[in-house]
Amino acid sequence: MGEAFRESAPVADGASIRQGDIFVFRDGPAGDDMWQKAGIIVTADCDIANDKHGGILSYVPILSLRDYLAWRVLPRIADDRRRRILRDMSDTVGRLEADRGIKPGLSARAVEVCANVENGLTDLCAHLGEVASKDTDVLAAMIDDIAQCGRALRSPTYGEQFAALTSVFRPTKKKSAEELLLGEIRSRLKNLPGDVFFISSLDHEHTEGFIAYLRLIRETSLRSLSTSYYDKDGRNVVAHRTSRLLAPYVYRLTQQMADVFASIGLPEEYEAARDSIFDSHLTPGPTWEMP
Numbered sequence: 001m002g003e004a005f006r007e008s009a010p011v012a013d014g015a016s017i018r019q020g021d022i023f024v025f026r027d028g029p030a031g032d033d034m035w036q037k038a039g040i041i042v043t044a045d046c047d048i049a050n051d052k053h054g055g056i057l058s059y060v061p062i063l064s065l066r067d068y069l070a071w072r073v074l075p076r077i078a079d080d081r082r083r084r085i086l087r088d089m090s091d092t093v094g095r096l097e098a099d100r101g102i103k104p105g106l107s108a109r110a111v112e113v114c115a116n117v118e119n120g121l122t123d124l125c126a127h128l129g130e131v132a133s134k135d136t137d138v139l140a141a142m143i144d145d146i147a148q149c150g151r152a153l154r155s156p157t158y159g160e161q162f163a164a165l166t167s168v169f170r171p172t173k174k175k176s177a178e179e180l181l182l183g184e185i186r187s188r189l190k191n192l193p194g195d196v197f198f199i200s201s202l203d204h205e206h207t208e209g210f211i212a213y214l215r216l217i218r219e220t221s222l223r224s225l226s227t228s229y230y231d232k233d234g235r236n237v238v239a240h241r242t243s244r245l246l247a248p249y250v251y252r253l254t255q256q257m258a259d260v261f262a263s264i265g266l267p268e269e270y271e272a273a274r275d276s277i278f279d280s281h282l283t284p285g286p287t288w289e290m291p
Contacts, residue, residue, distance in 0.1 A: 006201050008243040014228045017057065019045045020250035022202050023225055023239045029064055029206055034071065038062040038202060039220070040212055040245060042254060055222045060257065062199065065209035070158040073188050074165065077181075081168055082149035086112055089142045096128050096135060115146045195260045197253045203242045214257040 008022055021041045029037045039059035047053050063071070090111045097105040106114075106127065114120035121140055125131050131139075145168045152164035162181065169177040169184075192198060195215040201207040225239050226232040232240035245253065 007199055007249040008202065008245050010203070011227075011241060011244045013230075017041060017048055017222065017225065017227060017241070018244065019043060019048070019254070020245035021241050022062070022199075022243045022245060023059075023241045024202065024206070025239045026237070029202075034063050034067040035061045035216070037064065037067075038206075038210070038242075039218065039239070040199075040253070042217065042257060053222070056219050057222055057225065058217050058219055060212050060214050061216055061218060062202070063211045063213060065211060066158045068196070068211040068213075069185065070156065070161055073185060074158065074161040075153055077184055077188070078149045078152035078161065078165055078168075081165070082146055082153075085142050085145050085149070085168075086115065089115060089139065089146075092135070092138060092142070093124065093128070096131065100129055102128070115143050116150070194256055197256055199245070199249075206242075212253060214253070214260050217257075 011021065019041055022038065023041070024038045025031065025036050027033075027036070031037050039061050041057055041059050043053050043058045048057075086108070090106075090108045093111050094105055097103075111124075114124050117123070121136070121143055124139060125136060148164045148167050152161045152168075155161045155164060165181055166177050169180040171177045171180070175183070192211075195213065197212040197214060199210045199212060202210060220239065221236075224236055225241065226234065226237045227241050229240075231237065244250075
């Protein structure tokens with residue numbers, strides 16, 4: 001088999017810094033702060049070549065794929081599942097209320113409260129009166145699933161979130177709960193938002209998949225970034241370059257970053273105030289002069 005696909009390539013030791021250079025902080029991808037593991041230089045090559053950066057380089061942070069999933073993907077899956085289960089639970093309670101002629105019924109918000117308090121199931125059964133054991137089991141399962149979704153939302157790591165969400169997915173004859181959850185994760189990764197850029201590997205050592213987050217632009221001192229193996233552990237060095245993103249990937253990354261900031265909208269209040277001022281000054285009147 002040939003060498004694994006990579007969007008980056010090694011850089012000659014001591015070569016000048018360029019846009020697209022990937023660096024790893026001293027603590028590296030195993031550090032605790034997911035925003036302080038690695039980065040990619042986005043300062044323009046022309047600014048670097050003409051020394052217009054003043055010794056400060058702009059970069060976007062690179063997250064490990066697992067950190068990105070734990071930060072952005074699994075919490076959204078958990079929240080979507082939680083909302084769906086709450087709707088189903090509200091519909092179930094409404095059906096049971098209708099069967100018993102209970103009016104007015106509980107609001108969706110009241111059902112949500114019952115789903116999240118310690119004696120919620122007992123309170124629901126007291127409200128509904130005599131409830132068949134199968135209906136009680138259904139409500140209990142929903143409350144447990146909502147609790148697991150809440151656990152996934154509170155958990156900081158991918159492993160804890162995955163374990164909590166696995167219990168929410170019901171296995172079928174063809175797929176296990178884990179396979180169903182993995183399918184949900186894969187479907188979301190197929191349509192990554194425009195403010196992230198996938199990088200399969202940083203170098204030969206770090207090959208587990210990474211995400212460059214384009215919405216967060218940070219800065220670092222040129223002096224703190226080592227470009228040579230021999231000075232990577234110097235006193236002032238906080239990170240060392242490990243590779244460089246190749247064309248066309250570096251161009252696509254910078255294009256996406258520009259799109260992220262070019263598409264920022266303005267508040268409706270701003271638009272309304274602008275239109276109001278335009279309208280009030282369209283009719284000719286006394287001329288106002290700058291003092």
